[in-house]
Every structure is written in structure tokens, then in C-alpha cells.
Amino acid sequence: MISLSLNIQTLVVSVCVGLLVYYVIKRIRYRLPPGPWCIPIIGNYQIYSAPGLHRKVAELSKTYGPVVRLSAGPSAWVFLNNNEVVLEALVKRNTDFAGRTPFPSGEMFTDGGKDIALSTFTPTWRFHRKVAGKALRHYLQGDLLENMIQDNMTKFLDKMAKERGPFEFNNYANLIVFSQLYTICFGEKKSPDDPEVKSLLKLDEELVETWGVGVFMLFEDVFPYLKDIFPSKTWRKLTKITEDLFKVIRAKFYEHKATFQSGVNRDFTDSLLTARQEAENEGDEETLEKLDDTYLIQTIMDIFLAGTETTRFTLDWFINFMSGIPEFQSKCQEEIDRVVGSDRISMKHRNALDFTEACLFETWRRASLVALGIPHATMCDTKVGGYDIPKGTAVFINIWALHNDPKYWKDPEKFDPYRFLDQNGKLKATKPESWLPFSAGRRVCLGETLAKPDILLMCANLLQRFEIRLPPGVKPQLGGRVLSDGIDIPVDYKIVVKERQKEIKI
Numbered sequence: 400m401i402s403l404s405l406n407i408q409t410l411v412v413s414v415c416v417g418l419l420v421y422y423v424i425k426r427i428r429y430r431l432p433p434g435p436w437c438i439p440i441i442g443n444y445q446i447y448s449a450p451g452l453h454r455k456v457a458e459l460s461k462t463y464g465p466v467v468r469l470s471a472g473p474s475a476w477v478f479l480n481n482n483e484v485v486l487e488a489l490v491k492r493n494t495d496f497a498g499r500t501p502f503p504s505g506e507m508f509t510d511g512g513k514d515i516a517l518s519t520f521t522p523t524w525r526f527h528r529k530v531a532g533k534a535l536r537h538y539l540q541g542d543l544l545e546n547m548i549q550d551n552m553t554k555f556l557d558k559m560a561k562e563r564g565p566f567e568f569n570n571y572a573n574l575i576v577f578s579q580l581y582t583i584c585f586g587e588k589k590s591p592d593d594p595e596v597k598s599l600l601k602l603d604e605e606l607v608e609t610w611g612v613g614v615f616m617l618f619e620d621v622f623p624y625l626k627d628i629f630p631s632k633t634w635r636k637l638t639k640i641t642e643d644l645f646k647v648i649r650a651k652f653y654e655h656k657a658t659f660q661s662g663v664n665r666d667f668t669d670s671l672l673t674a675r676q677e678a679e680n681e682g683d684e685e686t687l688e689k690l691d692d693t694y695l696i697q698t699i700m701d702i703f704l705a706g707t708e709t710t711r712f713t714l715d716w717f718i719n720f721m722s723g724i725p726e727f728q729s730k731c732q733e734e735i736d737r738v739v740g741s742d743r744i745s746m747k748h749r750n751a752l753d754f755t756e757a758c759l760f761e762t763w764r765r766a767s768l769v770a771l772g773i774p775h776a777t778m779c780d781t782k783v784g785g786y787d788i789p790k791g792t793a794v795f796i797n798i799w800a801l802h803n804d805p806k807y808w809k810d811p812e813k814f815d816p817y818r819f820l821d822q823n824g825k826l827k828a829t830k831p832e833s834w835l836p837f838s839a840g841r842r843v844c845l846g847e848t849l850a851k852p853d854i855l856l857m858c859a860n861l862l863q864r865f866e867i868r869l870p871p872g873v874k875p876q877l878g879g880r881v882l883s884d885g886i887d888i889p890v891d892y893k894i895v896v897k898e899r900q901k902e903i904k905i
């Protein structure tokens with residue numbers, strides 16, 4: 400008995416001494432970024448475990464400077480909090496910061512990193528990003544995108560027009576966006592009451608609440624061994640949601656595979672199958688290996704989730720601002736009436752909808768949808784802001800901090816589309832500094848070129864058809880609330896709508 404307790408004591412003392420030596424060596428070898436004091440092993444638990452991490456870290460950067468380090472269990476997480484250090488990392492030292500950390504929840508969701516968004520920077524990742532980018536560009540050709548948006552929106556707006564009292568817009572935003580991504584990925588057009596879309600949406604909502612968007616805050620992500628010995632309720636819930644979501648996406652993929660016809664491109668899934676067939680025709684074994692079913696299903700899941708979550712929150716925030724600030728809504732409507740009239744809104748109008756687009760850009764600044772981006776990881780020992788960042792460190796881009804930096808944005812809390820316009824009311828020729836809703840560098844959002852016109856046309860469609868107001872006597876609430884880590888959503892609100900133009904030409 401005595402010898403056993405001595406052995407345990409020896410073990411504990413050895414581990415502590417080992418950790419201390421490791422810590423001292425690391426401190427001597429590297430000039431690490433500063434951060435708040437923490438409990439050894441547990442780390443800054445009280446900071447990373449509570450919601451609203453983006454705001455808390457931005458606050459810490461007032462004390463510690465733009466590069467802040469937190470300890471999460473045995474790992475260090477580095478947060479970049481201003482434009483200068485973010486551009487230094489993502490643009491100047493782009494490849495150094497292009498990795499992803501293999502967080503256990505991400506590894507579980509992506510079958511060990513076989514997707515695009517969460518897999519690290521390798522030739523295989525680069526290849527899949529290229530294939531998916533080409534498949535998405537397909538929608539920017541001709542009038543494919545605008546036809547799809549019009550078709551989809553009309554069904555939902557007709558339903559919205561029948562609302563007789565105040566209602567929650569976010570239910571519509573979710574269904575509009577889900578149906579559209581469903582059409583992009585699987586070609587089928589869904590009705591507003593389709594049960595499959597509704598059940599997918601429910602799963603996605605549970606996923607966001609359990610996992611957030613891109614930020615990994617499960618206990619098991621900080622202490623990986625817990626998932627094998629004592630998985631938390633949240634971990635088990637995430638595992639179940641993952642299985643259910645993949646069951647649906649896998650079934651759609653196999654349906655496509657069975658009915659695929661060479662030369663016929665029905666949707667995004669067909670574009671991926673076409674890429675595989677091209678490799679088959681060329682007898683390119685190496686490429687074929689990278690295009691197996693698991694990789695393709697993971698790519699579809701990435702596009703589906705990355706596209707829906709960001710777009711539905713954008714629409715919800717946009718309508719929150721437009722109903723809360725009717726002067727800006729009217730200005731958008733004057734512009735839409737002048738440029739489009741009662742025609743169908745199309746891509747050719749895009750360049751003349753400056754004010755409406757400025758409202759959308761300001762929505763992306765104020766809402767900072769993906770507030771902490773998706774965590775990067777360093778591919779080698781590198782530097783940022785004068786500090787050393789060892790290889791394999793998780794690096795978070797605090798987009799929220801950039802979008803609220805008073806050095807670049809006067810009254811950052813205020814919703815002000817004029818920030819994006821020049822004195823002639825045109826969109827400024829260059830993108831404002833410290834505005835990075837889609838991030839930058841090697842990992843810049845893959846959907847940016849699709850999302851910008853897509854969401855603008857959706858917003859313009861809504862304002863062309865409806866006057867949107869808060870119910871009488873209700874005061875606007877534009878501040879938002881934390882949904883889960885890295886995501887703020889509007890405080891619950893209802894709207895009432897009145898049709899402006901019934902006769903939109905088809």
C-alpha cells in the first residue's frame with residue numbers, strides 16, 4: 400500500500416517537474432505572445448468555456464495587445480485582434496498560417512479531415528478546394544443563379560405575403576436558404592413545406608447550437624482523451640447529429656451516383672461526379688484515389704453547411720436592420736424601384752444597387768457572422784506581431800474585433816452603410832481596411848464569389864416585394880445576442896409585411 404502511494408507520488412511529482420521543465424524551455428526558446436494568468440493544465444477555462452469568446456478576447460487585447468495567448472488544457476490558442484497582425488499572418492506569411500488544427504470534434508465530423516473547411520493545408524486539400532471551386536463557379540455562368548434565386552424566392556415570398564400578423568422572419572430565412580442550397584447541391588426544387596428540408600434544417604440548428612460555427616469549444620476538444628473514457632452529453636449529442644446529417648447527404652449522393660449521366664450537369668453533386676469521370680477517362684489513378692465517395696460526400700456537406708449557416712444568419716440580420724431602421728429600407732427601395740422597376744431583379748442590376756449592397760456589407764461588418772473564423776494552425780515555427788508562434792499552434796482570427804476596431808470604424812456599434820460609399824453614392828472602389836467578413840489568404844471563404852451576388856439578389860427581392868416593419872409600438876433591438884461560440888444572432892424579433900409590388904414581371 401505504502402509503496403503504491405509512493406509510486407503515485409513519484410509519478411505526480413515527475414509529471415509536474417516534466418511540465419515545468421517543458422514550460423521553462425518553451426519560454427526560453429520562444430518569445431510567446433502575452434495572455435492572462437491561468438491554472439496549470441486546466442488553462443484559461445473561465446474565459447474559453449463561457450459564450451461570447453470573441454468579445455472577451457477583444458477586451459483582453461486592450462491589456463495585452465493585438466496578439467493574445469490563452470491556454471486551453473495542454474494547448475496554446477493564439478488570437479489575432481487587429482487588421483495589421485491579421486494581414487501579416489494571412490497575407491504576408493500566408494502558407495505559415497494556412498493549416499487547421501485536428502480538433503477531435505472536427506476529426507470526428509470529417510472522417511479524419513477528408514473535407515475542405517477543417518482539413519489542414521496539404522496537396523489533397525488544395526486539390527479538393529480546386530474541384531469544389533470549379534463546381535461552384537458553374538452557378539455564376541449565364542442566368543443560372545438568378546433563375547434559381549427567383550424561382551426559390553417567389554415560392555417563399557408568396558407564402559410570406561399571406562401572413563396576416565406579426566411573424567418571425569428567421570423561420571423564412573432558414574427555409575429560403577436551405578431550399579436554395581438543396582437545389583444547388585442536389586438539383587431538386589423544394590416546396591416551402593417540404594418535410595425533408597425541414598428535418599435537415601432542424602438537424603443543422605441543433606448542430607450550430609451544439610458545436611457553433613467553426614469554433615471548437617467542446618470539452619473533448621480541449622482534453623481529447625475525455626471522449627474515449629468519459630464522453631460528455633454534448634459529445635454524444637454531436638455524434639448523433641453527425642450520423643443523422645450524413646445519413647441524408649450520403650443517401651442523396653448515392654441516388655446521384657446511380658442516375659449520373661455523362662455530359663448532363665444537374666447540380667453541384669454532378670459537377671463532382673464529372674470531375675471523377677474525367678479522371679477515370681484519363682486513367683489518372685492518383686487523382687481518382689482522392690475522389691473517392693467519402694471525400695466527395697464531405698465536400699458536399701461542407702458546401703451545404705458553410706453555405707446555409709452563413710447565408711441564413713445574413714438574411715436574418717439584414718431584415719433586423721432594415722425593419723429597425725426604416726429610413727435605410729426606404730432608400731434601398733427607392734434605388735431598387737429606380738434601377739429595376741417592376742422587372743425581375745437580375746445580375747445585370749447588381750452594379751447599380753450600390754446603396755442596397757452597402758447595407759449588406761454593413762450587415763456583414765456589424766453582425767460579424769463567423770466572429771472567430773475557422774481556427775487556423777501554423778504549419779511551421781513562425782512569427783506575428785513580433786511574437787514567436789510555434790508550429791501546430793491554433794490561431795483564431797478575431798473578425799469581430801477587426802469589425803469593431805474604433806481606429807477604423809467611427810461609432811462601431813452604429814449601423815451605417817455610408818461607410819462603404821463614396822461622395823457620389825457609389826460603392827468605394829477599394830474595400831475598406833479592417834473589413835474581412837470572408838477572411839483572407841489561402842483559406843479565404845470558398846463561397847465568397849457566389850455568396851456576394853446571391854445574397855444581394857435575395858435581399859433586393861425581399862425589399863422589392865415588401866415594406867417590412869416592426870409591429871406597431873415595438874422598439875428596434877439591433878445589438879444581437881450570443882447564440883454559441885463565435886456567433887451572434889439578432890435578439891428575437893417579429894415583423895409585419897405589406898406588399899409593395901404584386902406584379903413583378905417573370
Ligand code: HEM
Pocket residue numbers: 515516517528535701702705706707709710713763768769772773774775796836837838839841842843844845846847849850854
Ligand atoms: C454570408 C456569407 C459567408 C460568410 C460571411 C463566410 C465566411 C467565411 C469565413 C470567415 C471562413 C473562414 C476562412 C478562414 O479560415 O480564414 C469561411 C470558410 C469557408 N466558406 Fe464561407 N462564408 C460565407 C458563405 C459561404 C458560402 C455561400 C459557401 C459555399 C457555398 C461557403 C463555403 C466556405 C468554405 C468551403 C470554407 C472553407 C475554406 C477553407 O478552409 O479552405 N461560404 N467562410
